[in-house]
Structure formats: structure tokens, C-alpha cells
Amino acid sequence: MFGIFKRKVDLSDLSKLTITDIKKLTKSTEPEECGKLLRKAAQEGSLDCQIFFSTACIAMMRDYDTANYPPNLEQDFITYTLMAAEQGDVGSQYNLGKHYIGKVDLSDGYLYEKDHENLKKSEFWYKKAAKQGDKNSVEAIKDLDSLFRMID
Known part of the structure; x- marks a missing residue:
């Protein structure tokens, strides 16, 4: 009071x-x-x-x-x-994944080494969040898979 x-x-x-x-x-x-x-x-x-x-x-x-x-x-x-x-904060794991994917620049049609590093970091954090059940991260990983296939 x-x-x-x-x-x-x-x-x-x-x-x-x-x-x-x-x-x-x-x-x-x-x-x-x-x-x-x-x-x-x-x-x-x-x-x-x-x-x-x-x-x-x-x-x-x-x-x-x-x-x-x-x-x-x-x-x-x-x-x-x-x-x-x-x-172990799932939101932070997702946000790091999103941050690193946002740094990938495909504007000229090429995937440079720095972009590949950012993709790997993004994948790492999305997978951490996905293991905790984050649905957005699960979807993001599917999108990343297509980018990684582009590299191979």
C-alpha cells in the first residue's frame, strides 16, 4: 500500500x-x-x-x-x-540463426566463403532451437538445406 x-x-x-x-x-x-x-x-x-x-x-x-x-x-x-x-534459451538460439542467415548475400548469384560460414552458423543455432521443439527453426532448416544443395 x-x-x-x-x-x-x-x-x-x-x-x-x-x-x-x-x-x-x-x-x-x-x-x-x-x-x-x-x-x-x-x-x-x-x-x-x-x-x-x-x-x-x-x-x-x-x-x-x-x-x-x-x-x-x-x-x-x-x-x-x-x-x-x-x-539454452530457444528464442536466442533462433535469433542467432536468423541473424546469420540474414548476413548471407546472394545478390550476385554467388555464395562466397563468408556466406558459407554464416550459413553454417545459422544451421548450428537453428538445429539447437529445433531440438527444443522450435517450429520456426525446423522450417528454417528446411530452407537452409536448399541453400546447401546450391553449394554442392
Whole structure:
């Protein structure tokens, strides 16, 4: 009623920060301090913080043409999404697969070595997500198969 029973965010183990904690911190902490704290929590293993930053990066990347991304945006996306994907987050695994397939450029009809690397990375993450039952990843793998046949 008066806020006296509200639980404070426990900062003793940042790896355990949850989405509820993130919401509280964004409302009660200065933005710069909050960002540092949440980044540290992500690096210490908070899955919710990793997903929070991954999602924020996706939202920002949608606002820019690939060539005009702010410095480090794509790398931050990969860093935080990879952290979450390695912890088994199916959405992050799918998003990495989608990111890498989006980097493949077939505009001139050729598949270059870098494109092949991105296809392999995409396949790896889509397969991880598919093993967890992600239907979008299962469909994406079928599409990848046709691209790999193009290489052979």
C-alpha cells in the first residue's frame, strides 16, 4: 500500500536477477548506473539480463540500415544473444540463426566463403532451437538445406 512491503532488489548475486528485478531497477536507478549493473548481471550469467540486452539490440537494429548501425550494436547483439543461447534459451538460439542467415548475400548469384560460414552458423543455432521443439527453426532448416544443395 505504502511501499513498505516492497521487496528490494537483491544485488548480492547478480546472476540471479530476474525480469521483475530489471523492471524495478529501471524505475529506481539512474539509466547509466542501471545499464552498468544490468550488463554486469548479464556477464555474470543472468539469463533475463542477457535476453533483455539481446532484445534491446534487436529493436535498435530494426531502426537502422545494416550499414548504419551504431558502433558495437551488432557485436553487442551477438555477445548477449550468444550468452543466452548457450544457456539454452530457444528464442536466442533462433535469433542467432536468423541473424546469420540474414548476413548471407546472394545478390550476385554467388555464395562466397563468408556466406558459407554464416550459413553454417545459422544451421548450428537453428538445429539447437529445433531440438527444443522450435517450429520456426525446423522450417528454417528446411530452407537452409536448399541453400546447401546450391553449394554442392
